[in-house]
Amino acid sequence: MSSQAELDNSELDRVIRSEYEAGFTTLVESDTLPPGLNEDVIRVISAKKEEPEWLLEWRLEAYRHWQTMQEPNWAHVEYPPVDLNAISYYSAPKSMEGRPKSLDEVDPELLETYKKLGIPLHEQEMLAGVAVDAVFDSVSVATTFKSKLAEAGVIFCSISEAVREHPELVRKYLGSVVPKGDNYFAGLNSAVFTDGSFVYIPKGVRCPMELSTYFRINEANTGQFERTLIVADEGSYVSYLEGCTAPQRDENQLHAAVVELVALPGAEIKYSTVQNWYPGDEDGKGGIYNFVTKRGVAHDHAKISWTQVETGSAITWKYPSVVLRGDHSVGEFYSVALTRHAQQADTGTKMIHLGRNTKSTIVSKGISAGKSSNAYRGLVRMGPRAENARNFTQCDSLLLGDTCGAHTFPYIETKHPSATVEHEATTSKVSDDQLFLCRQRGIDPEKAISMIVNGFCKEVFKELPMEFAVEAGKLLEVSLEGAVG
Amino acid sequence: MLEIRDLHASVAGQPILKGLNLTVKPGEVHAIMGPNGSGKSTLANVLAGRDNYEITGGEALFEGKSLAELEPEERAQLGLFLAFQYPVEIPGVSNMEFLKAALEATRAAQGKEEWDSVTLLRKAREACKQVDLDPQFLKRGVNEGFSGGEKKRNEIMQMLLMEPKLALLDETDSGLDIDALQTVAKGVNSLRGPERGIVLVTHYQRLLDYIVPDHVHVLSGGRIIKSGGKELALELEQHGYGWLTDDQNGGNDKEDRTA
Ligand SMILES: Nc1ncnc2c1ncn2[C@@H]1O[C@H](COP(=O)(O)OP(=O)(O)OP(=O)(O)O)[C@@H](O)[C@H]1O
Numbered sequence: 001m002s003s004q005a006e007l008d009n010s011e012l013d014r015v016i017r018s019e020y021e022a023g024f025t026t027l028v029e030s031d032t033l034p035p036g037l038n039e040d041v042i043r044v045i046s047a048k049k050e051e052p053e054w055l056l057e058w059r060l061e062a063y064r065h066w067q068t069m070q071e072p073n074w075a076h077v078e079y080p081p082v083d084l085n086a087i088s089y090y091s092a093p094k095s096m097e098g099r100p101k102s103l104d105e106v107d108p109e110l111l112e113t114y115k116k117l118g119i120p121l122h123e124q125e126m127l128a129g130v131a132v133d134a135v136f137d138s139v140s141v142a143t144t145f146k147s148k149l150a151e152a153g154v155i156f157c158s159i160s161e162a163v164r165e166h167p168e169l170v171r172k173y174l175g176s177v178v179p180k181g182d183n184y185f186a187g188l189n190s191a192v193f194t195d196g197s198f199v200y201i202p203k204g205v206r207c208p209m210e211l212s213t214y215f216r217i218n219e220a221n222t223g224q225f226e227r228t229l230i231v232a233d234e235g236s237y238v239s240y241l242e243g244c245t246a247p248q249r250d251e252n253q254l255h256a257a258v259v260e261l262v263a264l265p266g267a268e269i270k271y272s273t274v275q276n277w278y279p280g281d282e283d284g285k286g287g288i289y290n291f292v293t294k295r296g297v298a299h300d301h302a303k304i305s306w307t308q309v310e311t312g313s314a315i316t317w318k319y320p321s322v323v324l325r326g327d328h329s330v331g332e333f334y335s336v337a338l339t340r341h342a343q344q345a346d347t348g349t350k351m352i353h354l355g356r357n358t359k360s361t362i363v364s365k366g367i368s369a370g371k372s373s374n375a376y377r378g379l380v381r382m383g384p385r386a387e388n389a390r391n392f393t394q395c396d397s398l399l400l401g402d403t404c405g406a407h408t409f410p411y412i413e414t415k416h417p418s419a420t421v422e423h424e425a426t427t428s429k430v431s432d433d434q435l436f437l438c439r440q441r442g443i444d445p446e447k448a449i450s451m452i453v454n455g456f457c458k459e460v461f462k463e464l465p466m467e468f469a470v471e472a473g474k475l476l477e478v479s480l481e482g483a484v485g
Numbered sequence: 486m487l488e489i490r491d492l493h494a495s496v497a498g499q500p501i502l503k504g505l506n507l508t509v510k511p512g513e514v515h516a517i518m519g520p521n522g523s524g525k526s527t528l529a530n531v532l533a534g535r536d537n538y539e540i541t542g543g544e545a546l547f548e549g550k551s552l553a554e555l556e557p558e559e560r561a562q563l564g565l566f567l568a569f570q571y572p573v574e575i576p577g578v579s580n581m582e583f584l585k586a587a588l589e590a591t592r593a594a595q596g597k598e599e600w601d602s603v604t605l606l607r608k609a610r611e612a613c614k615q616v617d618l619d620p621q622f623l624k625r626g627v628n629e630g631f632s633g634g635e636k637k638r639n640e641i642m643q644m645l646l647m648e649p650k651l652a653l654l655d656e657t658d659s660g661l662d663i664d665a666l667q668t669v670a671k672g673v674n675s676l677r678g679p680e681r682g683i684v685l686v687t688h689y690q691r692l693l694d695y696i697v698p699d700h701v702h703v704l705s706g707g708r709i710i711k712s713g714g715k716e717l718a719l720e721l722e723q724h725g726y727g728w729l730t731d732d733q734n735g736g737n738d739k740e741d742r743t744a
């Protein structure tokens with residue numbers, strides 16, 4: 001019935017226009033540097049953080065090198081040039097100046113913000129078994145369960161604090177995975193990074209709880225340049241989760257993060273992301289530019305697993321990668337990327353097999369709706385020493401409606417004859433038949449779509465820690481409300 | 486409970502049903518037979534409200550309500566169930582999850598008490614047993630990798646759980662082996678009752694040996710050209726449709742008497 005088809009479409013529109021729930025702004029007085037980027041700005045950031053001389057030098061070197069670099073343009077995304085001089089590189093709530101020693105000293109307004117986002121920072125209210133580091137604009141507001149973690153010898157704090165308290169660890173590993181001059185955005189981050197999390201798990205320790213960092217961009221016209229460093233010493237294990245949101249604004253905001261993972265021999269790092277930055281409105285106005293470099297190095301018998309659920313950002317440019325340096329090391333990448341409105345995502349992974357008997361698995365699920373564009377870009381490289389290395393890649397795209405696009409760019413380089421690479425790709429639509437079956441059983445179209453999409457993502461969701469798998473499912477449901485095509 | 490008067494409907498703009506009349510009263514079982522392409526599935530889909538199936542004339546009332554004005558899910562919530570001729574797969578969505586969503590939606594709309602997960606699981610297992618489907622199927626994706634016969638049994642399993650007021654079964658018998666046919670027939674018969682209407686679309690007399698219909702209709706060229714009792718199916722089995730379709734006008738007269 002044609003009247004019904006029209007109905008469905010308007011319903012689709014309504015759903016796709018569903019509101020961004022994390023789009024509120026917190027009114028706090030902030031200490032924000034004037035916009036602009038130069039060496040003085042870097043000196044000020046470094047001074048505000050009371051950093052040692054070596055780190056200032058490191059930043060300045062990064063900055064000088066970055067000035068010689070070009071912004072990459074190979075990704076399947078389009079956006080007007082970002083004016084890096086219109087951005088402020090440091091913004092912190094004034095109340096954080098005295099560096100509160102405990103949660104009781106933290107501005108209640110900030111605590112309220114996290115509570116509204118569903119992340120209460122008071123330990124008794126939190127999900128049991130999850131420690132949180134909360135980063136607000138350029139500073140870490142609070143890190144919970146620190147003492148409990150300390151009993152196990154685990155260090156979990158903001159990177160600024162780590163620079164002060166554990167300089168030897170930071171100096172040894174910072175930039176060891178993503179060098180200062182790695183790429184344009186990583187170079188920029190190295191020069192101006194403000195806060196992020198630091199994790200160290202000692203030899204043989206299984207981290208007693210999930211660690212999690214929650215990033216919030218609040219102030220307008222600021223960039224967030226977070227830097228996270230996770231070191232898992234020999235035979236240790238840690239599961240880490242990252243969450244992100246930002247207020248709803250008309251201007252685009254830049255988020256250029258660097259995440260480095262070091263899995264020493266026999267260690268395992270499981271890194272999960274649920275990214276829900278503001279995606280911009282249906283015409284593509286506003287939203288976060290998410291230009292992120294995430295990489296891990298896996299030593300002998302070590303394992304690194306990236307799981308990401310990406311629903312936000314106007315533009316996503318992100319390739320969490322694993323360098324399989326050690327023999328028998330394992331790399332995994334499980335991804336769900338959902339784009340709607342005018343969102344553009346170019347995301348995927350790189351699996352660089354250097355060691356023998358290394359193994360990697362890639363499962364990528366792209367879902368596109370509205371006028372969005374969703375690209376998977378992946379590189380699997382089998383180095384000359386990578387005897388018996390194996391990769392399995394599966395890339396599935398699901399289209400909702402017919403104004404969106406899905407693209408797959410797999411690159412494979414093999415320098416060892418015994419290496420095997422398997423690649424499977426599918427593209428499908430939520431079919432009218434599937435939708436009709438659900439509706440004929442009494443299920444409303446919104447619920448039906450979210451059920452079908454969740455089913456499509458099942459292989460990835462099962463990799464997430466339990467609580468977050470539920471969250472991720474809900475997030476998809478909210479993002480998809482009414483996306484009937 | 487189902488009143489179809491002079492129904493005209495087109496599929497993707499193409500007229501298929503051309504003046505169809507049919508009345509189903511509570512407690513009755515109707516069989517609809519007819520050549521390939523005559524419009525049997527179209528009728529079922531029009532009643533269930535599939536996109537692109539448009540009512541262009543006449544009316545179809547279910548429990549006194551005009552179906553044309555209801556969304557597919559509203560029709561289902563009122564108790565109209567369609568067992569599909571070609572059940573579609575929904576990968577990754579488990580049968581159980583699907584049943585839960587379906588039963589939550591329909592039972593709430595019908596004012597029936599909600600089943601907790603324990604009850605739901607027990608009922609679902611019983612329904613599986615009734616159609617001879619291993620309860621393991623509850624964990625598999627909806628129709629994902631099911632054989633043709635398993636898909637059909639899965640439809641009946643859903644029907645048993647949903648306890649519809651009016652069940653439309655579109656060629657549920659095709660693709661079933663002899664044993665499965667009997668099992669499915671037993672399932673359908675268990676649903677027969679004074680409150681319920683059943684419409685069976687079938688090509689074969691065989692099914693009607695097990696589910697004995699009160700009325701048999703022949704659909705051809707978008708209208709019912711002949712109606713009769715269960716013996717009509719036997720005649721069709723022997724003579725085919727030719728003797729009816731050659732003389733459509735005669736057929737129409739008879740239809741008016743029985744419908
Ligand atoms: N989407 C469509 N576009 C155009 N014609 C269609 C469409 N769907 C069905 N038809 C036509 O409508 C007519 C009736 O089809 P329908 O499926 O109702 O037949 P049927 O009686 O169920 O046949 P069978 O016994 O083979 O199942 C056929 O001629 C078919 O080709």
Ligand SMILES: [Mg+2]
Nearest residue numbers: 525526527570
């Ligand atoms: Mg048919």
